[in-house]
Amino acid sequence: MAEQTHQHRPPRPDDPEPTSDYHFLGLAMRELLIEKGVFTADEERRAIEAMEARSPAGGARVVARAWTDPDYKARLLADAAAAARELGIDIGPTRLVVVENTAEVHNVVVCTLCSCYPRMLLGLPPAWYKSANYRKRVVREPRAVLAEFGTTIAERVEVRVHDSTADMRYLVVPLRPAGAEGWSEAQLAALVTRDSMVGVAPALSPDAASSARD
Amino acid sequence: MSARFAPGDRVRIAGRDPTVHNRVPRYARGHVGVIERVCGAFGQPELLAYGGDGEPYQTLYRVRLEQTDLWPDYAESPQDTLEIEIFEHWLDPA
Known part of the structure; x- marks a missing residue:
């Protein structure tokens, strides 16, 4: 019976006091x-x-525009802050570098020294981005780390790690998924996830996006 | 301010080990790479960290390194690369 098997664990403190100087x-x-x-x-x-x-919605709008407008993409890769402003997104003093995934190169972003992240476009960084595990390992075994995120990059594709060590912040334009031809910018933006703009995952496929909505 | 290096130049990241705060991770020190782009001039982290204004500003570069050079036991793909931001006062021609 429940009374016989039910045992209380000793309570754990759930509101720890300050621990460091x-x-x-x-x-x-x-x-x-x-x-x-x-x-x-x-x-x-x-x-x-x-x-x-703040959310990754701003970054997703930028990527969706880059997918649909090659001239915009060229301006984005040349001067990301000005290109974001074209969409009404003011990234302030942030110095942004946008890098594009292609059939030849897959980009992934890290800050090994702390947790630099383009917050104006992606919101707050996820816990894993700030973890010592990700920061230490993605620079020396990026494909193994990507595989843990469920992402496999073909051997012939160059994996390019961007270590955000000083004043630049980085945003990845993921590959545009197949099966979304003729979609509007707003529809495409729904395929652009936070993780795809850090480079640890591809953008959602149209199928994955519709099953996520169900 | 004029940049000492241009995209395509081969540079060596200094191998020094200062006791002050800096923004050069140990794994990249002493390695040779290629300038990918000039980012502009920014305050020196070694001075900003101690209440200074970072002057004189230093040119910041993005340097592309080969993973197989960075890590002798790199076991993934030989064409993989890593790009990192390094200030001019940490770079010498190579």
């Missing part, structure tokens, strides 16, 4: 800034909310 330093700094009226707690909360509300 840096964590305490950050909390102290925040309290001081609020006490001195530099900003209010509500302003801080709203700034966090706005940061977390």
